[in-house]
Amino acid sequence: MDRTPDELLRLLAERTSDVYWTTNDRGILTYVAPQARILIGRQPQELIGAPLQALVLEEDFDEAASLQRAIMQRASTCTVAYRLKRTAGDSVWVEATVHAVQSPDGALTGFVGSWHDITERRRIEVAFEHQAYHDSLTSLPNRRLFEDRLTIALAQARRLRTQLALLYIDVDRLSRINDTLGHNTGDEVLRTIGRRLASCVRASDTLARLGGDEFVLIASNLRHVEDTVRVAQLLQHKIKEPLTTSRQELFVTTSIGIAVFPQDGGEVGSLLASADAAMHVCKRLGGNGWHLHNSSINERAMQRLAVEMELHRAVERSEFVVRYQPLLDVAQEQMTAVEALVRWQHPTRGELVPAHFLEVAEETGLIIGMGEQVILSACAQARAWLDEGWKTATISINLSARQFEHPRVIEMIDHAVLHHRVPPSVLQIEITEGTALRDLQRSIKVFEELRARGVRVSIDDFGIGYSSLGYLKELPVNALKIDRTFLSGIPHGRNAAIVAAVIAMGHALGLEVIAEGVEHPEQMKFLREHDCDVCQG
Incomplete structure (x- = not known):
């Protein structure tokens, strides 16, 4: 029995794993392939007459709308990725390919498109992206992401004329832990320190691990340099809490160097170098403390902290x-x-x-x-x-x-x-x-x-x-x-x-x-x- 071209096309659409669909010129679905049951858990019949936009996850509305605008402007085929809502309450990533359908006189009559499931591909891409920008041991941002974030933070500080501080945090005597208890225990210590530091910082700040025993914190929108000193003290207090590993209970301290924008550096490299230098001064003084790169600021901060402590007693x-x-x-x-x-x-x-x-x-x-x-x-x-x-x-x-x-x-x-x-x-x-x-x-x-x-x-x-x-x-x-x-x-x-x-x-x-x-x-x-x-x- 001979089939019409439309029947053959529909048969092809129903045999592929992709979900084909059509809409009128207002984006109302007029046909959805049966594979929609597998992709989003909905029967094709219940989707007919519904706006296609209603199936898209709210966070991705802009992506779907931009696709439609691009098609109407260029009258060609366009592709974009967004998420569709599933009846199970979760979502699925799809690659949507859409083409505008026109009448012989050039008027838009509707759209024809398909959804290709790319959920697994997106999961792998996200995992690779996370690995590229995060430390594998602590899951904190790595040096690459830290430098990007610091560049953005410095640009914002210049625009708003606010202060920004960099806290360079070095774990004291980690090499001794590695030598006596092994690198697995040292890694366990670093993971715990990373979690403790992260629990103390604001959502607007960035905590990163540069490698080895070194962490760094970007603290933005400072009113006073002394605020950074209080942050350093809070971090050190948190780190000093007893740390229980699989081998034994340990007590760990840190040395923190503080550099402030714009006084101690205007660019990523110079500010990081100033914070690093301040940290090494702290190390030479015996560690387990903090040090500001600028000595005059260091003195003012000490005076202010002294007033604060005396006020508590007062x-x-x-x-x-x-x-x-x-x-x-x-x-x-x-x-x-x-x-x-x-x-x-x-x-x-x-x-x-x-x-x-x-x-x-x-x-x-x-x-x-x-x-x-x-x-x-x-x-x-x-x-x-x-x-x-x-x-x-x-x-x-x-x-x-x-x-x-x-x-x-x-x-x-x-x-x-x-x-x-x-x-x-x-x-x-x-x-x-x-x-x-x-x-x-x-x-x-x-x-x-x-x-x-x-x-x-x-x-x-x-x-x-x-x-x-x-x-x-x-x-x-x-x-x-x-x-x-x-x-x-x-x-x-x-x-x-x-x-x-x-x-x-x-x-x-x-x-x-x-x-x-x-x-x-x-x-x-x-x-x-x-x-x-x-x-x-």
Whole structure:
């Protein structure tokens, strides 16, 4: 019996292992070969009328769409690889070959194509690619991938003008382990070290093994060089944990050299050489430590770390004291409130102002414990003043960004107020513009909770940040404090006009206006003439 050409083509399509299919010009399937049952676990009949795109794994939509665009532009046959969804819940890699079908007048009428299963080929390709870019012993990136990643990281650091650090990590005395316990034990140690190091680094960083006993870490987006020192200390602490091998328990240490972009090198080779040199300095000093390539940075890092360690002890020992600066009613020149100013009663250096420790406290999170002590101390003082008969006591307390964003900030204030039996209205919380705007909706919520308790809220350092009338209208605050930089030079110069405008704007919004940094009678007179409410030195 003779068969038509269409029947012969369909018979051929059903005899091959590939899955042939056709769609109309909108990508709706009009025919699917029976082999679809084997490839994706679907009956051909249930696929007819469905969009071909619906079978493609979502992550590969772009690949499938680009294939269709290429065909329509060139009116030719194109091939691309993507994944199809299977009924079992997994996916299968296919090589899709597609050809555009046109009418005699050249109009697109549909597509004809095939899927060839390349899952095993892809698995082998991925395995080979992984072997080409990863260390076979630890599965970490190898030197080749490390250099690629470092090149990209350096380009990003240049573009964003950020710092980047390279930590060159050498395992101390690994050769002794190899010589006494064998290379299998040495390899076991390296695998364990690789896992421990990897557990300490951020997803955005790259940890690689260069070979032998050497690892390297790319740490990007650094705010301070000292952050890298903390990373080095964390890595060393993790490595020092007892390491149990099949032979015995071992204690391993590392020597870490640190180089920083751009100070210690601007290219892959120079930065790596600087980190390597710093590591060898550390080795010469006995190992089991870290060393920064730049000696001046090394000294600053040591000083900063010393402050951090002393701050830990200061929080534990409650070494912080609170001094109070008066706030005066401008019209009456009478004290109406005080601002709580924290000082560190250092055991050897005496009383230190915040410039010596506040930045480190904020970055390390120690500001939370320190700030809680200040709030408790201020409430204790308020209680004492109230007991002495001061009925108008108001204490203003500054909260840093980290304190304000702490999930327990309201709870801390509630605890201090209840513990010392003071009305919440004796407290005024000061927040800078920048802190308030980091998360405007949360700030509004926290301010509303504070005001519902009777706590006053003030915007501190107004004018040096965003200074937007729009956000001031949204924030439920009681007062704004003009930054001291604007009081300089008044009543003369441009600052005078700015201060006058801010006072008028604050009053228009129903806010109390506080001027900070008042030192001279002329400034006081100017503020009185412009109806400023409160001032402080």
